[in-house]
Amino acid sequence: MEIVKDETNRPRESASKATVQPAGSILLAATPIGDTADASPRLVKALQEADLIGAEDTRKLLNLCGRLGIKTTAKIIALHEHNENERAKKLLEAAAAGQRVMVVSDAGMPTVSDPGFRVASQAAAAQIKVSALPGPSAVLTALAVSGLPSDRFCFDGFVPRKESDRRKFFAALKTEPRTMIFFDSPKRVHETFGVLEEVFGADRKAVLCRELTKTYEEILRGTVSELKDLTEGEIRGEITLVIAGAEKSSKDPADYVAQVKALAAEGMRLKDAAAQVAEATGLRKNELYQAALAAK
Template identity: 55%
Template structure:
């Protein structure tokens, strides 16, 4: 008789968000694999849950080795509950390796749904929710992070990221460089907790805000690229036509960028480059003097 894996979604902040099934499952499990055993104990205490389950640490550093041990327990009929620090296990948290191994062996895998920082931030963002993608944590190294963001520059779906508070500013700066300073974004901090904060603006504005320092758990939600992007050459020509007709450069760039789905800063740079390539035009007075 084989056991089963149960992924247990836990509160991302407020313990009151735990469903009754969370308590029932943790009380009845044979084994609880916890990302942080101390945080698990605190959660159990706050929820008034008593369990006789064997508690094992299960985190990034030991996930591969521990998965093999848990798999052996499952073969013996144990119910193994997997718990991350917050939210749903296996979503940027330990759990995937065990689920994949269990599925491979035909062992049942189920879940107790719970709060999700990804969905909570997305719902609060005010950005389109009909299509979205979750990118987890971006690479820590600047070059790798920039390359990843460059790959996402044309992604039309709203994107959700996790980020460490001390890297939030540099990540937003990188987004400004690769996605455009005017790309809309939201910083969600300490969701469901006492000091919950949701900041909205462009990535450039949010980077300036983050320069003062950010604390707590951070989730970033970033608008997708415009559904249709105009041709830059045509957009440059449209801007120059407006300017030749008397319009100011920056308002003309803003108008054309909005109409053609282009980033203002990119179009502005392209217009300046085009103007620098234009030949100088001189006029002569009737006597031949320039």
């Protein structure tokens, strides 16, 4: 066996000969989000070495292997949101028995709005080794190309389907100062921008990323209002939204304590009073609540 040394002078196997995944472990492996060429050599090797693979869609995994020009001898089982609790046990048992177990989603990193979280959580609790094979991510790719601040950001998964749920969803994020990233359906994205316009305001900066890394990739930048107009009509493909965080308010919470106290004097809980005034002023309810407590 050829041995090379890393920067810490610890011996390790040559990358060309080492196995990607040790036996008796679970590997969360990122797959291409569009361009097959984004598959890493480590992913290719891991697919060839695995004993058992939990795939969000078994047909899509086999299709990926075909596009990569490889075959896997692993047993492949479906692992999706409806059966993950049940299948997690089987994957953990296989890893505990010494098998190399992989988890892959249709695209991107497992566990990020995709199956894999329950497997990773249960494996950690059972002290079974879990590692990740990094790679493509629609979340980070969209953030990188958005042109919006990337030093602080949050990912909030899929935008709710129902309009009433969308309204509540975004209302809770109205004063979020970090750049926000969401997945959305092309069938609903126009309506989503309509709700964003009402809740966040027409001038909030936003970016729509469509078909990232694919042939017809498209990046639309503008205000919420502008993107609402641009998405009217038929939109196709995978959609990732990046929305600018709220600007810090120049208002002083102390100036609105009297309003909070007045509502509380009428019988409303102080926290609820602070929340109501925060909704009306755009201030953070926790800041108002703390200011009201201090005023007591």
